[in-house]
Amino acid sequence: MSSTPEDENRRRLDRLITEARRRLAQEPDRAADVERIDSALGRIRRSMARQSLGRRVLSELGVTDIDPGLVEVLHAIVSTEAEEPGAASIGMVAQAMGVDPSQASRLVREAVAAGLVMRVAAPEDARRSVLRLSEFGAALMAGTRDHKLALLLEHFSDWSEQDLAEFARLLASFSSIARPSG
Numbered sequence: 001m002s003s004t005p006e007d008e009n010r011r012r013l014d015r016l017i018t019e020a021r022r023r024l025a026q027e028p029d030r031a032a033d034v035e036r037i038d039s040a041l042g043r044i045r046r047s048m049a050r051q052s053l054g055r056r057v058l059s060e061l062g063v064t065d066i067d068p069g070l071v072e073v074l075h076a077i078v079s080t081e082a083e084e085p086g087a088a089s090i091g092m093v094a095q096a097m098g099v100d101p102s103q104a105s106r107l108v109r110e111a112v113a114a115g116l117v118m119r120v121a122a123p124e125d126a127r128r129s130v131l132r133l134s135e136f137g138a139a140l141m142a143g144t145r146d147h148k149l150a151l152l153l154e155h156f157s158d159w160s161e162q163d164l165a166e167f168a169r170l171l172a173s174f175s176s177i178a179r180p181s182g
Contacts, residue, residue, distance in 0.1 A: 057148045063140065066114060072097055073104075073111045074141040077131050086123055088131040116140060 024031040047053070054068030076096035080088045094104035108131060111117040116137035122128040133141065156164050 053148060053151070054144070057144050057151065061143055061147055066116070066140065067110070069107055070111045070114060070116060071141065071144050073107045074116060074133055074137050076104075077117065077133060078141065086130055089129075090131070093131065111137070 051068040054071060058064065058066055058068060058071070073093060076093045077088045080092040080096055084092075090105050090108050091101055093108060094101045097104060097107075099107075108117060112119065115134055118132050118134050119129040120132050122130045159167070
């Protein structure tokens, strides 16, 4: 009797599930903690997908006509410029944001239309354009960053300095599980 690709996939899936359950049963307390972490990460992911914090920050600053995604474009341009001055292009923005170039192009076009970003001739080659923040874009990015940090600081106000430092250390370490941009 020959095996179909579906049969092979099912057997592989069964083996993986059996192995995962065996590993979880070996360390039930740690597995329960990891499950709590996974649940918390799910809540954070859903909130981030809705851009809840970004929308709140912009709303509290009275900037309701700018999408939080455009602020991410500003951060991508600044981080690209910090790593490689004069290199902020749509491709670099796409890489920094972890999106495809067509989506980055649309977001950059919207940021230019909103007066947040300018296209300027590249210093080394005037035929090529690079992206720069406008004065308004730079002020908005700085303002949203500072306001967001103030909100987060308020959220952690009842945490000890030691707990906050330890959380920052652990979260930074944990974030290595995420795929790098690009």
